Amino acid sequence: xxxxxxxxxxxxxxxxxxxxxxxxxxxxxxxxxxxxxxxxxxxxxxxxxxxxxxxxxxxxxxxxxxxxxxxxxxxxxxxxxxxxxxxxxxxxxxxxxxxxxxxxxxxxxxxxxxxxxxxxxxxxxxxxxxxxxxxxxxxxxxxxxxxxxxxxxxxxxxxxxxxxxxxxxxxxxxxxxxxxxxxxxxxxxxxxxxxxxxxxxxxxxxxxxxxxxxxxxxxxxxxxxxxxxxxxxxxxxxxxxxxxxxxxxxxxxxxxxxxxxxxxxxxxxxxxxxxxxxxxxxxxxxxxxxxxxxxxxxxxxxxxxxxxx
Ligand code: NDP
Numbered sequence: 001x002x003x004x005x006x007x008x009x010x011x012x013x014x015x016x017x018x019x020x021x022x023x024x025x026x027x028x029x030x031x032x033x034x035x036x037x038x039x040x041x042x043x044x045x046x047x048x049x050x051x052x053x054x055x056x057x058x059x060x061x062x063x064x065x066x067x068x069x070x071x072x073x074x075x076x077x078x079x080x081x082x083x084x085x086x087x088x089x090x091x092x093x094x095x096x097x098x099x100x101x102x103x104x105x106x107x108x109x110x111x112x113x114x115x116x117x118x119x120x121x122x123x124x125x126x127x128x129x130x131x132x133x134x135x136x137x138x139x140x141x142x143x144x145x146x147x148x149x150x151x152x153x154x155x156x157x158x159x160x161x162x163x164x165x166x167x168x169x170x171x172x173x174x175x176x177x178x179x180x181x182x183x184x185x186x187x188x189x190x191x192x193x194x195x196x197x198x199x200x201x202x203x204x205x206x207x208x209x210x211x212x213x214x215x216x217x218x219x220x221x222x223x224x225x226x227x228x229x230x231x232x233x234x235x236x237x238x239x240x241x242x243x244x245x246x247x248x249x250x251x252x253x254x255x256x257x258x259x260x261x262x263x264x265x266x267x268x269x270x271x272x273x274x275x276x277x278x279x280x281x282x283x284x285x286x287x288x289x290x291x292x293x294x295x296x297x298x299x300x301x302x303x304x305x306x307x308x309x
Pocket of ligand 1: 070071072095099139140141142143144145162163164165166167177194195196197198200201222223224248249272273274275276309
């Protein structure tokens with residue numbers, strides 16, 4: 001008997017490996033990895049990486065798109081996912097752990113001057129500031145940002161969070177809205193960006209924000225490349241207003257070899273590895289969401305198309 005749990009894996013990554021994972025976790029499902037191989041029967045579930053435009057719209061009977069990523073801005077492009085088809089983003093504790101590791105690594109490396117000592121061969125002792133005397137602002141305190149902010153606060157940093165709703169995160173000071181952004185970033189020694197990309201958050205890391213930070217501050221961004229006005233960061237670094245930056249995400253990925261961000265001495269580039277999708281746990285989470293959908297139970301992390309995340 002053929003199953004009515006039919007899943008198309010629309011991923012350019014490694015669809016065969018994902019298909020194996022689904023076969024193991026949901027043996028009753030029928031799995032497809034190629035749009036061209038679909039018959040006319042409905043395929044309610046689409047596992048989506050960053051498929052070509054039009055792919056999801058051509059899946060017959062699609063009802064739920066299960067994103068392989070936490071960020072889903074590409075799935076909200078006009079026509080990418082037809083109205084009425086729900087999108088669930090990936091929320092996986094393994095990714096939250098990965099993101100926390102990356103953020104703590106770059107913040108602590110900046111805080112304790114490690115790149116400066118790495119480049120120094122003269123036994124130059126710098127003033128070492130205590131974490132309790134540094135202000136770190138986390139932009140976005142959802143699944144990822146709230147854990148990062150709590151960890152930074154637990155280390156001792158004076159931690160501020162900026163969200164849309166002004167949600168409370170233990171051990172931190174909360175801010176919301178445009179005025180809140182001004183307050184949260186004024187005098188900040190470091191800003192860590194973990195926002196989703198929406199119309200409201202695009203270009204949020206700009207000259208105005210950098211100018212409000214403490215002189216010589218640190219900027220880390222693992223949200224999306226479009227959050228950062230690249231030229232403003234380079235100008236901030238060149239003027240000394242910004243001391244250094246760590247970037248995991250870029251407007252064009254892979255970052256082109258001739259991009260000046262690669263070679264700027266104040267910038268650490270990592271190749272979008274802060275919190276990679278972990279296939280094993282991701283498949284288990286998606287299977288659980290498919291089961292919820294079939295039972296008619298609420299699915300956490302459904303994307304709100306109006307809000308944009
Ligand atoms: P969530 O949706 O859980 O959290 C988003 C946070 O951003 C929330 O706190 C939300 O506020 C806040 N926010 C959204 N819009 C605004 C706004 N206009 N003003 C102020 N705050 C706003 O997302 P995640 O934490 O799961 O992921 C965040 C982003 O991280 C992803 O969208 C993706 O771009 C990026 N990412 C990067 C990865 C990498 O490897 N570099 C891996 C995974 C994700 P509120 O709490 O009020 O809703």
